[in-house]
Amino acid sequence: MTVNTTSKVDALRKMTPEDILMALSLEEKVSMMSGSGFYRIHAEAKKWGATPYPAGGANERLGIDGLKFSDGPRGVIVGHSTCFPCSMARGATFDRDMEREVGEAMAKEARAQGVNLLGQVCINLLRHPGWGRAQETYGEDSYHLGEMGSALSQGTQHHNVISTVKHFAVNSIENTRFKLNVEVDDRVLREIYLPHFRKVIESGCLSVMSAYNKVNGAYCGQNKYLLTDILRDEWGFEGFVHSDWVLGVYSPHGAEAGLDIENPEPAWYGDKLIQAIKDGKISETAVDTAVLRILTTLQKVMLAEDPQSDYPMEAVAGATHTALARKVAEQSAVLLWNREVLPLSRSKTKRLGVFGRLATLENTGDKGSSRVDSPYIVTPLKGLETYLGADAVIYAGDELAPDIAGHAAKDFDAAIVVVGYTAAEEGEYIPSEINLGQDDIPENLSSILDGARQRGGGTSIGGDRGSLSLPPAQIELIQCVAKENPNTIVVIIAGSAVMVEEWIHTAPASLQTFYSGMEGGSALPRLLFGDVSPCGRLPFTVARDQTHYPLFDPSSEYTRYGYWHGYALFDQENTEPRFPFGHGLTYSHFDCTNIRARRTPDGGVEVSVTVQNTGSTEAIETPQLYVSWPACAVIRPRKSLRGFSRVKLAAGQETETTFYVAPRDLAWFDAASRTWRIDSGHYGISVARSARDPDALETTLNFPEEMGLGI
Structure with missing residues (x-):
C-alpha cells in the first residue's frame, strides 16, 4: 500500500504564501500557530506518538493539511518503524555518509506513515555524561555534533520531510529542564553551545525546536536573543521555530520573540494571543511573520519533486532498513580494550556462557518521546543463539546471584557478561503520574539491580544518572565470572560514558554497544567472532574519577556553564582520562x-x-x-x-x-x-x-x- 503523505493541495499549489496570508482572518492565522488534537489522540491511543500529531499550519477552509509530526531520533515513533541504534551510538561511527543514509531511511518511513515533520536531529552538547538524555545526542564535541546532525538533516529533507534540529539551546540537564536557568556568557555560548546548531541550519534544516530551559533568565521558547537576534538576524534562518511539547511556551509574547508554533495545543497561542493583539499588546505583524514562515516551508516541501515515485508501507521496517540498522550497530560498537581475547574463534567456542539480565531484555533505550515501537527486537542472547545455535549458548546466571554465576562460568570456552542500564535508570525523566505508554517498564525493568528510582511515592523512570559507575551487583557479577573464566568479554549497554575503574583489570576485554537498536543482538556475535571488526570511536571522554567532569547537579534550578568540558577540560587540567575522546580499537x-x-x-x-x-x-x-x-x-x-x-x-x-x-x-x-x-x-x-x-x-x-x- 502506498500513502500520499504530502497532499499537494490547491491553496499551496496555486497561491503564494503572501496571497494565502491575505485570505486568512486573524483567528485563522493564530490557529495555524499551534498544534491541535494532541490530548485526544494521546488519550485514545494511550501511547506517545502512535499516530502523526497535527502540529500547526493547517487550514481546513483552504484545504491546507498542515504539519504532521513524529518524534525521533532513533527512528519514526509512529507505527512499528525501524529502531536504529541511538544517536550516541551513531555518533560513535563518525560516519557522515551512513548518518545521511539513516536520515533517508527515516524520511521514507515518515512519508509512508503520513509524517512531514520529523523531530530527529538532537544535537545538545554532552557537557556531562550523567545527563539522562545523553543517548539522544551524538557526543561532547561541537564540531562532531554539527557534522553528524547536518548529515541526518540533509538525508531526511532529501525526501521532502521537514527536519527539526533540537533543543535550542544549552539543554543538558534533564530532571529540572522545565525550570532550569543556565547562565552563560556570549563567548562560551557562541563557541561551545551554538556552532553545531549554526552548521545544521546552514546545511538547510527547515525547522528548529526550542528547549524548555532558560538561558540567561529567559525561557528558550520566548528568548528573543536566541530566536531572532542570533537564529534569524545573524544566521539567516528562514524556516519556522516550534516549541517543545507541553510547557514549552509561557506567554503569548513568544510570538514576538520568534517562536512560530506552540505545541502540542494552544495554551497561549489561541484566545490569549488573539486578545493580546486586540488589546494592542502584541502586533499582528508578529503573527503574519510566523504564518508566512510556516506556509513558505510547507510549500517548499509539498511542491518539491520527490526523488522516488512513491513511499510504500512495505519499506517501513523492511529488509533494507533493518539491514541498515544492523550495519549501524556493527560499526558503532567501541572496542574499549582487548587483551588477546577477541575475536573469538567459532571452531574453539563449543560452549558459550552468557551472563547478566540485560542479555535477555529488549533494551533499545529511552521509553519517553524517542521510543520506537519496532516490530521486533533481537536481544543479545537471542542474537548469540541464532549465530552459534541454541545448543551452544547457555544463559548461565545474572547479577541477582553473582557467586552462582561465577561458579558456572568455569564450564564455558568463553563468557559474555552484558551490563549497563535501561530506560529505568537513564533517559527522558517520566514522573510516575505520567503515562507515555511505558506500562511495561515497572514489570520488566524496574526490578533490575537497584530498579527505577522512587519519587513521590510512585515509580518514576529515566532522568539524569547519579553515578557513572555500573551498579554494584553488576560489578560483582563481572568479577565473579572473570575470576573463573579467562575468556570473559564485558558488553556495556549505556547512553554515554561508563566508568570502569572497579573492574578494568579483571575483565580481559570490553565492548560498548550503547543502545544498539532492533538489530543490535544480531550485530553482537558478528563483532565478537570477527565477521566484522569493531570500528566505533568514543564520542566522549571516559574519566578515571567522576569528579574530573564539570559540576553536574540534576536537582539544580540554576547553573552557570563555563568554557571547559570534555577533552578540552581534561587537557586544560592535565588530567589523564581512562579513555580519551576518539578512542576505539579494531582487529x-x-x-x-x-x-x-x-x-x-x-x-x-x-x-x-x-x-x-x-x-x-x-x-x-x-x-x-x-x-x-x-x-x-x-x-x-x-x-x-x-x-x-x-x-x-x-x-x-x-x-x-x-x-x-x-x-x-x-x-x-x-x-x-x-x-x-x-x-x-x-x-x-x-x-x-x-x-x-x-x-x-x-x-x-x-x-x-x-x-x-x-x-
Whole structure:
C-alpha cells in the first residue's frame, strides 16, 4: 500500500504564501500557530506518538493539511518503524555518509506513515555524561555534533520531510529542564553551545525546536536573543521555530520573540494571543511573520519533486532498513580494550556462557518521546543463539546471584557478561503520574539491580544518572565470572560514558554497544567472532574519577556553564582520562604517514595524510584532525577536533584521505567587538587516532595575518 503523505493541495499549489496570508482572518492565522488534537489522540491511543500529531499550519477552509509530526531520533515513533541504534551510538561511527543514509531511511518511513515533520536531529552538547538524555545526542564535541546532525538533516529533507534540529539551546540537564536557568556568557555560548546548531541550519534544516530551559533568565521558547537576534538576524534562518511539547511556551509574547508554533495545543497561542493583539499588546505583524514562515516551508516541501515515485508501507521496517540498522550497530560498537581475547574463534567456542539480565531484555533505550515501537527486537542472547545455535549458548546466571554465576562460568570456552542500564535508570525523566505508554517498564525493568528510582511515592523512570559507575551487583557479577573464566568479554549497554575503574583489570576485554537498536543482538556475535571488526570511536571522554567532569547537579534550578568540558577540560587540567575522546580499537593496525597542510584560497585549511592498514584484517580506520591554536588575547583549548574521516582498507591496502577546515572553524568569538577572529601565528595540525594519541602525526601551518569574519 502506498500513502500520499504530502497532499499537494490547491491553496499551496496555486497561491503564494503572501496571497494565502491575505485570505486568512486573524483567528485563522493564530490557529495555524499551534498544534491541535494532541490530548485526544494521546488519550485514545494511550501511547506517545502512535499516530502523526497535527502540529500547526493547517487550514481546513483552504484545504491546507498542515504539519504532521513524529518524534525521533532513533527512528519514526509512529507505527512499528525501524529502531536504529541511538544517536550516541551513531555518533560513535563518525560516519557522515551512513548518518545521511539513516536520515533517508527515516524520511521514507515518515512519508509512508503520513509524517512531514520529523523531530530527529538532537544535537545538545554532552557537557556531562550523567545527563539522562545523553543517548539522544551524538557526543561532547561541537564540531562532531554539527557534522553528524547536518548529515541526518540533509538525508531526511532529501525526501521532502521537514527536519527539526533540537533543543535550542544549552539543554543538558534533564530532571529540572522545565525550570532550569543556565547562565552563560556570549563567548562560551557562541563557541561551545551554538556552532553545531549554526552548521545544521546552514546545511538547510527547515525547522528548529526550542528547549524548555532558560538561558540567561529567559525561557528558550520566548528568548528573543536566541530566536531572532542570533537564529534569524545573524544566521539567516528562514524556516519556522516550534516549541517543545507541553510547557514549552509561557506567554503569548513568544510570538514576538520568534517562536512560530506552540505545541502540542494552544495554551497561549489561541484566545490569549488573539486578545493580546486586540488589546494592542502584541502586533499582528508578529503573527503574519510566523504564518508566512510556516506556509513558505510547507510549500517548499509539498511542491518539491520527490526523488522516488512513491513511499510504500512495505519499506517501513523492511529488509533494507533493518539491514541498515544492523550495519549501524556493527560499526558503532567501541572496542574499549582487548587483551588477546577477541575475536573469538567459532571452531574453539563449543560452549558459550552468557551472563547478566540485560542479555535477555529488549533494551533499545529511552521509553519517553524517542521510543520506537519496532516490530521486533533481537536481544543479545537471542542474537548469540541464532549465530552459534541454541545448543551452544547457555544463559548461565545474572547479577541477582553473582557467586552462582561465577561458579558456572568455569564450564564455558568463553563468557559474555552484558551490563549497563535501561530506560529505568537513564533517559527522558517520566514522573510516575505520567503515562507515555511505558506500562511495561515497572514489570520488566524496574526490578533490575537497584530498579527505577522512587519519587513521590510512585515509580518514576529515566532522568539524569547519579553515578557513572555500573551498579554494584553488576560489578560483582563481572568479577565473579572473570575470576573463573579467562575468556570473559564485558558488553556495556549505556547512553554515554561508563566508568570502569572497579573492574578494568579483571575483565580481559570490553565492548560498548550503547543502545544498539532492533538489530543490535544480531550485530553482537558478528563483532565478537570477527565477521566484522569493531570500528566505533568514543564520542566522549571516559574519566578515571567522576569528579574530573564539570559540576553536574540534576536537582539544580540554576547553573552557570563555563568554557571547559570534555577533552578540552581534561587537557586544560592535565588530567589523564581512562579513555580519551576518539578512542576505539579494531582487529587490525593502521599507520598514518606523509602529512601535508596548506591554506586554501578562502582562508581555510586543507590537510592530507596517507593511511595504511598494516595488519592482517580488513577494518575501518577513523583518522581525526585536531588543530592547536597560536597564542592570542584569550585562552583557547590546547587542541580542537576539526575533521574526521572513515577509511575502510583491506590488509596491506593504503589510501589518501583529505580534510578541509572552513575559516569559521578556525575562529574564536571576540565578545567585545562582536566578531569572529582568526589569529595570526603558527597553528598546530595533527592527525590522530584519539584526542590523546601519543603517536599523532603532526605539522604546523603559519597564518601571517589576522582575519575577521564578522558576526
